Amino acid sequence: MATLFGSGIKRREDPRLITGTATYTDDVKLPGLLYAAVLRSSYAHAKLTSVDVARAKRAPGVVAVYTGADLKDKLNTVPCAWNVPNCDLKVPPHPVLATDKVRYAGDGIAMVVAESRAAARDALDLIDVDYAALDAVVDPEKATQKGAPQLHADVPGNVAFTWKVAGGDAAKAFAEAAVTVEQRILHNRLLPTAMEARAACASYNPGTGQLTCWVTSQNPHIHRFLLSVMTKLPEHRIRVIAPEVGGGFGSKIPGYPDEALVCFASMDLGRPVKWTEDRSENYKVTIHGRDHVEYVSLCGTKDGKITGLRTRVYAGLGGYASTAAPGIPTILHGLILSGPYTIPNIDVTVYGVYTTTTPVDAYRGAGRPEATFLLERMIDLYARKIGIDPVEVRRKNLIPKDKFPYTVATGLTYDSGNYQGALDKALSLVDYKKFRAEQAKARKEGRYLGIGVTTYCEVCGLGPSQVAGAVGFGGGLYDSALVRVYPTGVVRAYIGAKPHGQGEETTFAQIVADEFGVPVENVEVVAGDTETTPQGWGTYGSRTTAVCGSAVKVAAQRVKEKAKKIAAHLLEASEADLEWKDGKFSVKGSPDKGKSFAELALMANVAWNMPTGVEPGLEATAFFDPSNFVYPFGTHACTVEVDPETGETKILRYVAVDDCGPQINPMIVQGQVHGGVIQGIGEALQEMAVYDEDGQLLTGTMMDYAIPRASQMPNVETAHTVTPSPVNPLGVKGVGETGTIASVPTLVNAVCDALAPLGVTHIDKPLTPARVWAAIQQAKGGKR
Amino acid sequence: MRLEFSGSPEIAASPEQIWERLLDPNFVASVAPGVESVETVDERHYRVVSEVGVGSVRMRFQLDVELSEVVPPKSLKLSARGRAPGSNIEVNFALEIEHVAPSHPRLKWGATSEVRGTVASVGARLLKGTAKKLTESFWDRFAERVVQASK
Numbered sequence: 001m002a003t004l005f006g007s008g009i010k011r012r013e014d015p016r017l018i019t020g021t022a023t024y025t026d027d028v029k030l031p032g033l034l035y036a037a038v039l040r041s042s043y044a045h046a047k048l049t050s051v052d053v054a055r056a057k058r059a060p061g062v063v064a065v066y067t068g069a070d071l072k073d074k075l076n077t078v079p080c081a082w083n084v085p086n087c088d089l090k091v092p093p094h095p096v097l098a099t100d101k102v103r104y105a106g107d108g109i110a111m112v113v114a115e116s117r118a119a120a121r122d123a124l125d126l127i128d129v130d131y132a133a134l135d136a137v138v139d140p141e142k143a144t145q146k147g148a149p150q151l152h153a154d155v156p157g158n159v160a161f162t163w164k165v166a167g168g169d170a171a172k173a174f175a176e177a178a179v180t181v182e183q184r185i186l187h188n189r190l191l192p193t194a195m196e197a198r199a200a201c202a203s204y205n206p207g208t209g210q211l212t213c214w215v216t217s218q219n220p221h222i223h224r225f226l227l228s229v230m231t232k233l234p235e236h237r238i239r240v241i242a243p244e245v246g247g248g249f250g251s252k253i254p255g256y257p258d259e260a261l262v263c264f265a266s267m268d269l270g271r272p273v274k275w276t277e278d279r280s281e282n283y284k285v286t287i288h289g290r291d292h293v294e295y296v297s298l299c300g301t302k303d304g305k306i307t308g309l310r311t312r313v314y315a316g317l318g319g320y321a322s323t324a325a326p327g328i329p330t331i332l333h334g335l336i337l338s339g340p341y342t343i344p345n346i347d348v349t350v351y352g353v354y355t356t357t358t359p360v361d362a363y364r365g366a367g368r369p370e371a372t373f374l375l376e377r378m379i380d381l382y383a384r385k386i387g388i389d390p391v392e393v394r395r396k397n398l399i400p401k402d403k404f405p406y407t408v409a410t411g412l413t414y415d416s417g418n419y420q421g422a423l424d425k426a427l428s429l430v431d432y433k434k435f436r437a438e439q440a441k442a443r444k445e446g447r448y449l450g451i452g453v454t455t456y457c458e459v460c461g462l463g464p465s466q467v468a469g470a471v472g473f474g475g476g477l478y479d480s481a482l483v484r485v486y487p488t489g490v491v492r493a494y495i496g497a498k499p500h501g502q503g504e505e506t507t508f509a510q511i512v513a514d515e516f517g518v519p520v521e522n523v524e525v526v527a528g529d530t531e532t533t534p535q536g537w538g539t540y541g542s543r544t545t546a547v548c549g550s551a552v553k554v555a556a557q558r559v560k561e562k563a564k565k566i567a568a569h570l571l572e573a574s575e576a577d578l579e580w581k582d583g584k585f586s587v588k589g590s591p592d593k594g595k596s597f598a599e600l601a602l603m604a605n606v607a608w609n610m611p612t613g614v615e616p617g618l619e620a621t622a623f624f625d626p627s628n629f630v631y632p633f634g635t636h637a638c639t640v641e642v643d644p645e646t647g648e649t650k651i652l653r654y655v656a657v658d659d660c661g662p663q664i665n666p667m668i669v670q671g672q673v674h675g676g677v678i679q680g681i682g683e684a685l686q687e688m689a690v691y692d693e694d695g696q697l698l699t700g701t702m703m704d705y706a707i708p709r710a711s712q713m714p715n716v717e718t719a720h721t722v723t724p725s726p727v728n729p730l731g732v733k734g735v736g737e738t739g740t741i742a743s744v745p746t747l748v749n750a751v752c753d754a755l756a757p758l759g760v761t762h763i764d765k766p767l768t769p770a771r772v773w774a775a776i777q778q779a780k781g782g783k784r
Numbered sequence: 785m786r787l788e789f790s791g792s793p794e795i796a797a798s799p800e801q802i803w804e805r806l807l808d809p810n811f812v813a814s815v816a817p818g819v820e821s822v823e824t825v826d827e828r829h830y831r832v833v834s835e836v837g838v839g840s841v842r843m844r845f846q847l848d849v850e851l852s853e854v855v856p857p858k859s860l861k862l863s864a865r866g867r868a869p870g871s872n873i874e875v876n877f878a879l880e881i882e883h884v885a886p887s888h889p890r891l892k893w894g895a896t897s898e899v900r901g902t903v904a905s906v907g908a909r910l911l912k913g914t915a916k917k918l919t920e921s922f923w924d925r926f927a928e929r930v931v932q933a934s935k
Contacts, residue, residue, distance in 0.1 A: 042872045042901025105900065125869035280906055692908075694898060696785045700905025 004510040004520055008667035011503045022244040025199035025214045026276045033201075034063055036262050036275040037120035039110040039127050040284060041102035044138075044356040044695020045149060046131035048100060053110055055126040061119030064269060065127070066261070067110045068097035075264055076230050078257055078320070081222075081474035082327035087163035089352075092152035094320035096230065096257040096264075102131070103151050103319030104357050105695055106284035108257055113265050113273055136695030140316035140353040141293045151319060151354045160317055160352040163330040167409025168345030173308030177299030181381040186764045187370045189291040189316070189689040191699070192363050193707050196246025197282040200259040203272035210237050211267065215259050217242035217528075218252045218498055219538020222475060224530050226255030226323070231263045242528035245500035249679075250362035251286050252500065253540050254323035258285075280700050288689055289363020291316035292329060292370050298378040302386055304393040308345040309337060311374060317352050318359035324473075325361045326352055331471050332367030332459070332541075338408035339375045340419045340457040340633055341397040346409040356695040362540060364679060365737040368458045369744055376454045376745030380752065381761060390749070391432065394455045395423065405628075405726075412459060414631045415733075418659070421721045423455055426635035426657040429719060435639055443757055448642045449652075450754025452746040453635065460734035461546030461630035461727075478625035479548035480534040483512060483555040485618040487605035489598030491516065491523045493555070496536010497548035498528050502736060503668040504544055508552050510664055511730070515556035516597045517583025534621055542632070542734020545664065550728040551624035558620035563600040569611035570595055570603065630725045632733035634658035636677075636742040640750040644758070647773030649685060649751055651714040656742065659721045660735035669735050670718050676739015677716045682708040683740070684747035686766045706766075755779070785904040787915055790894040792882075795927045797934040799881050799889050803857035805930050806879075815925040817918050820844070828852070832864070838907035838914045843868035857881060871901035891923075 016022045053065040078094040097108045110127050114120035135149040142148060143158040151158055174180060201214040211233055217223045220240040228235040245252060258275055265273040277286065293314040300306040315329035334348040379397075383390035399406050401418040408414065432451070439449040462468070465476040480496035493512055499505060509523040516523075527533060536548065560580075567585035568575045571593065578585045586594030595603075600618070603609065607616035639652040656673050663669045686706040690698045699705040724731030744765065751767050752760060759779040763771055795802055805811050809830055813819040816834070823831040830849040835842065847866030854860045862877040879893040899911060907914070 040870065040901075042870055042904075044900075105905070129867075131872065280902070284905065692785045692904070694786060694900065696900055696904035696908075698785065698905065698908035700902075700908065704909055 004514045005664055006662065006666070007510065008665055009506065009510070009520065011506045011668065012509070013503065013505050024196055024244045024246060025201055025216050028201045028214045028243070028274065030203055030272040032271045034113050034115060034269065034271050034273045035117040035120045036111055036113050036265060036273050037124050038108045038258060038261070038275070039124045040281065041098065041105055041107040041109055043102055043131045043133055044105045044136040045134040045151070046102050047134065048098060048102060048109065049130040049132050051109060052128040055128070056112055056123040059119065059123040059126055061115040062112060062123045063115065064113045064265065065110060065123070066097065066265070068095055068099035071097055071264065072099055075260055076232060078255060078260070079226060079229050080321040080323060080325065081226070082324045083472040083474065084161065084163060084326040084330050085472045087161035087330065089161040089326055090155045091321045092155055096260050105697060106358055107319060111261050111265065113269065136356040136693065138355050138357050138691040138693070138695055139293070140291065140314040140355055143353045143355045144314065144351060149356070151356060155354060158354040160321060160354055161326060163334065163350045163352070164348065165334045165410050166347045167411060170308045170310050170345040170347035173345035174297065174299050174310065177307055178302045179382065179386055180297055180299040181378060181385055182297045183378060183381060183762055185294045185296050185374045185377060187290040187292040187294070187373065188683065188687065188765055189360070190289040190363055190683060190687055191283050191689050191705050192249040192251035192286065192289060194247035194249055194251055197277035197279060198252065198256070198258070198286055199274070199276040200262045201272065201274040202263040202266040204263070204266040204270065206270050210239065211263055212239045212241065213259065213263055214241045214243060216245050216252050218245065218248045218500055218540055220498055220528055220530050221496065221536055222538055223255060223259070227260060227263055230255065230260035231267065240530045242498050245498065247501045249364040250289065250366055250540060253538065254287055254361050279702060283700050283705065284358060284697055287322050287361040287363070288318065288358050289360065290370060291360050294374055296374050296378055298382055300382060304383070304386060304388045304396045306341060306343050306382070306397050309343050309375070309378070310347045311337065313348070313350040315350055315352050316355050316357060316360055318355060318357045320359050322359040322361035325359065327471065327473060328362055328367045333371050335410045335412050336368055336371045336459050337375060338410055339372060340399055340417070340455050342399050343397070344409055357691055358697070364676070365740040366541070368737065369680070369741045372454070372456045372458065372741045373745045376456070376749060377762070380749045384756065384761070391427065391453050394453070395420070398423070398455060413628065414457065415628050415725045415727050416723050417457060417631060417633050418721060418723045419455055419457065419633055422633060422657045422659055423635045425719055425721060426453070426637045426655055429657065429717065430637040430639065430653060430655045432637070448644055448754040449639065450642065450750045450752070451637065451639045452749030452753060453637045454742050454746040454749070455635050456742045457631050457633035458738060458741050459629045459631055460542035460737060461626060462541035462543045463629045464627060465625050475537055477537055477543070477547070478623050479536045479543070479551050480621065480623045481548065481551040481555040482534050482621045483552065483559050483619060485559060485601045485604070487602050489518065489522065489601040491518065492526055493523065493552055494526045494533045495548050495552065496534050497539045497544040499539055499544060502539065502544060502672065503665065504549070507545065507664040507668060508549060511549060511552050512556050515553070515560055518597055534623070542736040545732050546630050546725070546728050546734055547624060547626055549732065550626070550730055551622045553729050554624055555620045555622035558622060559618055562614070562618060562620070563597065563604065565611055565614055566600050566604055567595045570609065624728070626727045628727040630727060630733040632658065632660045632735060632738055634738060634742060636746040638746045638750045640747070640754055642751055642754040642772060644776055647769035647771070647776065649767060649772065653717065654714045655717045655719070656739065657719045657721065658735060658738050659723050660733040660738070661724045661731045662722055663720065664732065672735045673718050673739045674716050676737060677743045678708050678713055680740040680743030681713065681747060684744045684765050684767060686768055688766050785899045785908060785911060787897045787899065787912060788895070789915065789919055791919070791923060792890050792892045793923045793927055794884060794888060794890045795930055796888055797930045798887050799857045799883070801934050802881060802889065802891070802930055805926070815929055816922050838903055839910040841903060841907050843871060843903065845873060868903070871899070871903040874898045
């Protein structure tokens with residue numbers, strides 16, 4: 001039988017997703033359902049002097065109205081669950097509804113529950129709120145300065161934490177360096193924009209004391225825990241169901257107030273309650289991404305050997321510390337700043353800063369796009385300063401392929417890699433030398449062509465649970481699978497992770513079907529219901545295939561071992577004499593008398609003739625905890641032409657060579673790379689969440705926030721190399737985030753390369769035509 | 785979102801005629817776009833209901849308006865604080881009547897306003913243009929009616 005592992009079969013999820021037959025949280029309809037709507041603060045920072053809900057309570061169809069004061073003693077505050085150690089982390093209380101003060105435009109003030117969605121929304125207009133305005137501060141660096149408005153009483157200077165990591169001796173390296181380059185780097189704030197906004201539907205049964213909550217979640221088991229903390233209901237009485245989830249990009253990891261509010265309302269009213277975000281609400285209250293101000297220095301020799309890297313980071317956290325927020329600019333950013341290079345001396349300081357803005361948390365890549373961007377940008381600045389081709393500088397500093405496992409200055413140990421291999425492949429595909437010749441020719445004609453080449457690696461496949469504990473992550477990072485074989489030989493795999501667009505219903509079925517020698521159609525993958533799936537930690541950090549997929553593999557192997565025992569018994573042979581071939585166990589030398597997987601499934605489930613000491617049934621559970629993270633890597637290259645008259649960037653070619661180890665389904669891998677690259681192009685060229693000085697989000701709709709459009713996007717040429725990881729049985733690495741990680745510096749470096757003859761060295765992203773044009777004018781004016 | 789506007793229209797009427805109209809709440813309401821009602825609390829305080837449309841957003845603001853530093857027929861200040869569903873607005877306005885030529889004074893005015901909530905985040909792109917249009921329309925109509933009455 002041909003192996004399914006490595007086969008680009010079509011995603012089984014897609015027909016239902018594209019024909020409208022999938023069930024999302026907002027599709028859940030229950031008898032007696034009520035609808036909730038939340039009143040959002042229009043001020044970014046203000047004292048609440050009064051919240052009068054009397055008129056709203058009298059409105060037609062309204063069943064209940066809750067304010068922060070009503071709930072203060074009934075619900076706990078929203079927890080932060082990544083308590084990064086040794087950084088003096090300060091997590092002030094985040095009430096589910098504001099009590100005395102609002103800290104961002106969108107902070108919840110009151111919730112209306114009504115018989116219809118329209119009645120709930122209309123009643124919001126009848127709530128009278130008196131605010132006493134306070135000054136806002138939206139820039140994380142400015143928020144730390146003397147005289148800045150203070151958000152929380154016990155957080156002086158708005159500094160939530162000061163985190164440091166250092167390896168080698170950066171001070172010495174910089175003191176002795178022949179060349180130093182410095183740059184202030186901004187990571188524009190982004191809006192995750194999952195196709196489906198958030199929603200929650202809670203149903204409490206007063207008779208049984210059980211609460212069921214449907215929620216848009218990337219990690220239902222974590223949400224069960226967080227809802228238990230907030231509602232004070234014990235975890236074993238809460239069932240979380242994440243039905244179809246239309247994308248998340250990290251925005252559906254955190255615990256939010258709204259989910260806890262609908263749970264409380266259902267418990268209070270004894271009726272099911274549903275809340276669904278609209279897009280403007282999504283942009284205002286669902287987490288944002290990035291938002292760093294960084295002061296970066298890189299030093300090295302005149303011939304291109306990097307000797308040191310320093311950065312001081314102001315990471316905006318928004319008004320409150322979201323669930324995983326402290327871990328993003330520290331563990332997932334600071335520790336990976338060596339990238340794929342042998343940088344011996346690194347010194348990083350990160351200030352996590354509260355600002356009067358929407359909370360910031362994990363967004364596709366989470367910390368690693370920021371790290372890769374600054375490193376790759378600095379290398380291009382360095383290469384230009386020493387007059388050496390940027391590709392050669394990279395090549396000179398890449399970790400050699402025979403040095404793995406390799407420990408970088410920040411302390412991480414990379415599992416495996418062949419960085420030169422991916423670089424060579426990308427250069428050959430983009431035809432680097434030929435492009436440089438074309439570029440030189442074009443420059444003579446007054447045309448501005450540029451190329452960016454990024455060599456990257458990233459840390460994902462989160463991760464060993466012991467490390468999770470050591471870095472303050474409030475949970476484990478193993479994952480799980482229960483593989484259950486039915487009497488007729490068909491299989492269900494219940495998994496702890498929660499795919500929401502990544503295609504694991506298909507790829508995990510491929511793993512199981514391969515193991516059992518059954519058609520892939522005979523395997524179903526089930527995720528998202530805490531009642532049926534074993535404890536897991538969810539889908540984020542490109543971990544699902546590396547960690548949960550490995551659990552699936554191990555559970556299937558355990559099932560097969562049991563099937564082999566039964567086969568040996570039925571064939572009256574010893575296990576050692578059996579071989580597995582063409583989907584059957586048979587005695588070596590007599591292939592005709594084999595037992596197929598389906599036959600063994602039947603015999604195990606009816607248990608008419610079991611070997612002594614073997615229990616009936618055919619299922620196994622596995623909890624897989626990896627020994628290390630995985631470190632996918634690759635090289636992306638992009639060529640552009642910039643119109644100096646308009647500042648417009650045209651992408652000519654985009655080549656992505658990624659190494660995520662062996663690919664279970666190359667079509668799905670390619671899809672992940674495509675999506676990631678496009679998202680990164682958005683970040684590089686046009687996306688930015690803009691606040692005014694007063695803390696009002698000015699990009700509050702899709703008309704204002706520039707997510708990429710199909711017509712603007714290039715054909716993304718993908719290729720790969722294959723370097724297996726030694727840390728899991730599949731050898732796989734993650735590929736969910738590599739596209740966003742690699743593409744942003746690739747684009748920006750290409751544009752800066754194109755404009756080099758004009759003297760442009762750096763432009764803050766997003767590289768909108770206006771910004772590029774302004775940089776050109778400034779360079780022409782000789783002001784740089 | 786902070787908006788700042790100023791202007792200096794010249795009106796062919798006497799300062800006294802202009803002043804009288806400026807202090808007449810019903811007259812001002814009749815030329816101000818979107819005003820639905822004006823309630824006089826006392827001679828310096830008014831309650832105004834006004835509907836404003838910005839792009840796809842249309843909302844009814846309830847405003848508390850206060851006059852201060854009233855120096856007839858020369859200058860005054862006006863502040864307004866108001867709310868609409870999901871939005872808040874604050875306006876500070878100052879006006880001075882300058883003598884340029886007899887019966888042809890210039891009204892020098894400036895306003896700053898802070899807009900918060902839905903109107904700011906959904907209508908940011910259009911807010912400035914809309915506000916400018918409404919303001920221009922107000923002064924055009926004001927001038928037209930004052931001049932008509934003075935003839």
